[in-house]
Amino acid sequence: MNNLAEQGMASNIVGMEEYPEDTPPLIEDFSQYLPKSLPPADLILAVGLSGDINMIVPMVAQKTGAQSVIIPIYGPKQMPPGLQQEIIDSAPDVTIVFPKPFCSLEPVGDAPIDEFASRFGKPVLFIKADGFIKKVEVLRGAPCGSTNYIAKGLWSTPSGEAELASAHKLHNYPCNASTDTDPAVGDTSLHLASYQIKEAVKRGLGFAVKTAVVDHSICKPEDCQKECLESCPQVLIGLDTITLNQEEKAVVDPATCGYCEICIKECPLNAITIETGKFKLD
Numbered sequence: 001m002n003n004l005a006e007q008g009m010a011s012n013i014v015g016m017e018e019y020p021e022d023t024p025p026l027i028e029d030f031s032q033y034l035p036k037s038l039p040p041a042d043l044i045l046a047v048g049l050s051g052d053i054n055m056i057v058p059m060v061a062q063k064t065g066a067q068s069v070i071i072p073i074y075g076p077k078q079m080p081p082g083l084q085q086e087i088i089d090s091a092p093d094v095t096i097v098f099p100k101p102f103c104s105l106e107p108v109g110d111a112p113i114d115e116f117a118s119r120f121g122k123p124v125l126f127i128k129a130d131g132f133i134k135k136v137e138v139l140r141g142a143p144c145g146s147t148n149y150i151a152k153g154l155w156s157t158p159s160g161e162a163e164l165a166s167a168h169k170l171h172n173y174p175c176n177a178s179t180d181t182d183p184a185v186g187d188t189s190l191h192l193a194s195y196q197i198k199e200a201v202k203r204g205l206g207f208a209v210k211t212a213v214v215d216h217s218i219c220k221p222e223d224c225q226k227e228c229l230e231s232c233p234q235v236l237i238g239l240d241t242i243t244l245n246q247e248e249k250a251v252v253d254p255a256t257c258g259y260c261e262i263c264i265k266e267c268p269l270n271a272i273t274i275e276t277g278k279f280k281l282d
C-alpha cells in the first residue's frame with residue numbers, strides 16, 4: 001500500500017483495514033471482522049489475507065457497493081483449495097480476480113480492475129540501450145514497488161546481462177511472494193514473480209538470452225499427453241508460454257519462458273532443452 005500511495009494513488013484510497021496475521025484458520029462468525037467504517041468504493045484490494053478471513057472480502061464488496069475485487073495470491077498457504085471458488089460463489093455479481101502473484105495482474109475487461117492494472121501489475125518497461133542499458137522507464141510497475149527498484153539498478157548493465165540481472169535484483173527486494181512450491185502450478189510464487197520482471201526486460205530490449213526450445217524432429221504429440229503444456233507454470237497462470245503449432249507440436253515463447261526446466265523433466269520424449277543466445281521476440 002505504501003508504494004501505491006507513493007506512486008500517486010493516495011487520494012484514490014477511501015479506506016484501509018489491517019488484520020493480524022494470526023486470524024483463526026476457520027472462522028464461524030465473520031461479522032466481528034468486518035471493518036466499522038465501509039465508505040462507498042469501486043475496487044477492493046485484499047492483500048496478504050490468509051485462510052478463511054478472505055471470505056470477508058465479498059462481504060466488504062457488497063457493503064461498499066464495489067463490483068470489482070483483486071485478491072493477489074502470494075503462496076499456497078494463503079488460499080487453501082476450494083476457498084477461491086467459495087469466494088467467487090458467494091458474490092456472483094462481483095468480478096473477482098486472483099493474480100498469482102500480484103505482479104502478474106493484467107487488464108481483464110472490468111473497468112475498475114483495468115484502470116488499476118493500467119498502472120500496477122505485470123511490469124512493463126521502456127528500455128533504451130546501445131550495448132549497455134542507458135534508460136529504463138517503468139510504464140507499469142509491480143504493486144509492491146519492486147519494478148522501480150529494479151529499473152534503477154539496471155542502469156549501465158550490459159544489455160545481454162539485464163534479463164538475468166533483473167531476476168537477481170528481485171530476489172534482493174523484499175518481495176511478498178512465497179518460496180513454497182504451489183502444487184497448483186508446480187513452482188513458487190517468487191519464481192513466477194521473477195519470470196514477470198524478466199519478461200518486461202526482454203520485451204523492453206526486444207530479445208531474450210535464454211529459453212526452453214522444442215526440437216520438432218523429436219516432439220511427437222501423438223506419442224505423449226502434451227505434458228509440457230500441462231506442467232508449464234506460466235501456462236498454468238494463464239500465459240501462452242507453450243502453444244501448439246499447426247502440426248500440434250509444442251512451441252515455446254522466449255518472451256515468457258522463465259526457464260524453470262519443468263517441461264524438460266515432464267516431456268516423455270526429451271524433446272526440450274534450455275538454450276542460450278539471442279532470441280528475437282515476435
Ligand code: SF4
Pocket residue numbers: 214218219220221224225226227228229248249250266267268269270271272
Ligand atoms: S514437447 Fe514433449 S510433452 Fe510437449 S508435445 Fe512435444 S513430445 Fe509432447
Ligand code: SF4
Pocket residue numbers: 212231232233234235241242252256257258259260261262263264
Ligand atoms: S522452461 Fe518450460 S515449463 Fe518452464 S517456463 Fe519455460 S516453457 Fe514453461
